[in-house]
Amino acid sequence: MSILSNRKPAASPRPDEIWFTRCPVPTATGIAYKLGWLGEAFEADGIALRTLQESGTELGRHHYDHRLPTLIREGGNMLAIAARAQGEPTRLVGLTWIEESQLILARPDSGIRSAADLKGKRLALPGWSHNDIPAHVRGTSIARGMSLAGYKGALASAGLTFDDVGLIETPDRLRNIGGSGRDLLPRGQGQRSGVGRLWPIEALAEGKVDAIYVKGAAAIDQAREAGLVVAIDLDALPDRRFRVNNGTPRPITVHQSLIDDHFDLLVRFLAVTLRAADWVTEQPDRLRDILEYETEGSPEAVDQAYARLHEGLHPTLDAERLALFDSQKKFLFTHGFLDADFDLAGWVDPRPLEAARAFNEQRPALHTSALHTL
Template sequence: MSALPQAASIPAAPPEVREIWYTRCPVPTASGLAQHFRWVHAAFAREGIAVHSLRDSDDPAVRESHFTHSLPASFREGGNIPAIWARSGGQDTVVVGITWVDEEQLILVAPDSDIRTLADIRGRRLGIPKNTARVVDFPRAQDLHGLVTGVRLAGLQPEDVQIVDIAGHDFQQRRIGAAGPGSIHQATADALLAGTVDVIYAKGAAGAWLVQERGLRPLLDINAHPDPFVRVNTGTPRPVTVNRDLAEQRPDIVARYLATLLRAAHWARSHPDEVTAAVAAETGTTADNVRRGYGPGLHQHFDVLLSDQYVEGLRRQTAFLREWGFLQGDFDYDAWIAREPLALAHQIVAREGPALPSA
């Protein structure tokens, strides 16, 4: 009779997971599509796993995990600034996929401004929000990055302009839509129209709304630049992050989530009108603002990848945030990227097909 193996050599059973959480920003994401049509819920219902939305929770501590990623067994896809900030503070997450949905990134002036060309911003007042928040001030970071990009495209340096702080609010306790009166750009747009500042930044459907409804005049669309790395900001690219322990102990769950996103991206390519309607609902704006803010090819750009461009774009955003003092500490960027779950997700789709689960 062979001897029983030592207890230490017996592989531990994978931990049981009965529920997972997800969160996404009010912007175009594969996760947003998957939850809008409840495909992610259906995918895990087969496994007896409940799926919950952080954004729909009544508990402020749970909603704050959108920024801190403190909730176990949680997935996040959205603006990269909170994800990078949480990792820099020691939160042990991994990037298991990245999406890149280009969006209008506008340098805006008032309708009656005497600023006519980008070079005219020399010496002018550039407004950025300064919010009261316990977490990273992502609106400040994104607006600063956009304006610094505009300054450098004008052949200037940040010291050639005046940076003016505009008082904001405690944004993490609110469910702010990406566009319309509740937009995170409202304070800076008000300051621009009041003459307190001369130039601001806005992006996506919110920027389109400010042009359409408040008459702001675009001086530059950074998104028109051919170099994708010039277009890097909080929304380009957007990482899909998950707790490292879940990725290591239950790679099947992480791969199943990613497989649902891959299928959603495949579906989106042949359903442009449905995608526009879903994103309009996600962003709290109109279909016309979605088309302007994200372009007519939006439905073709939900692919979840870990391509060289996507990984390098996220690296460059991390470097910008470090340079401008938004991070809590340094971390090993390369070790943050976990490629195995996405490879497993592709195997699932290849084996089971691209059809989405019935909601």
């Protein structure tokens, strides 16, 4: 008997398409998409799987505001939390924790070798984003929010605070936060998502600041090209609290109407992504190729940044991840990235993920393409 057999029928007709969106980072959603599993899981029902990254700019705005009822989002928490703070009817259905090379970079002659060495230094603070939608400016100021959180963690690990450093504002250059059109461009056609413009590499290389925060494979490549060095590896710090940031934890959010009207389709989607998370340990070479596409990093940078990918790719809603996520929400509110605060517990809905796990456990040998029977 299906685990969903006792649920009421869907309240509205089957949709013609399901949308999903993700950032240029490692996600089970992105991996399942590149493997072709998501498309296979829905094709028998005539439901098309679409990504906002293959859409035009008008739909691309929903990467931020989540106003597509059939949109599933796995990406950075700043945009997801900001949308909820603005009253969007979304629900949090899962959290991942992926170590992906959060670094403080410096010039080789800076003398910065540890977090304690940041005292008295000039740290780059990217400016607020330029967004055509004024209400989206704060939530889309990704580089600013991530840099602040990264510095906070590094400083706290050495018993320091923002009072011990100087924050030097640098221009924000990212325009395409949702990566609209990214999936329409071939790999190797540079800066498909704009991630290459995220960090103030030039300000550091030119001596305008003493250190910058960066994250991910593409940033590792940029640092090498600019002759910069890793001063502090936040991933090496023993306490996860010092690494809470936009991608740690990384949320999976959905529109409330998708849960209410098409619960079974959401469960099917999540079941496929859970299987993709299982797959990552089995095919390292194929995985590397996918991650190069998703993150825009070189093979060497991908290996360095995501060596521990398999440890946190499976989503959960466990107490530790929720507590760390709540601390990020409070940080964003305190530093002006949210319109309002809200109760995290009221945002969480564990049912879809629980149902997806139960479905996969009932049919462990089922090929992914047969998931349309759910």
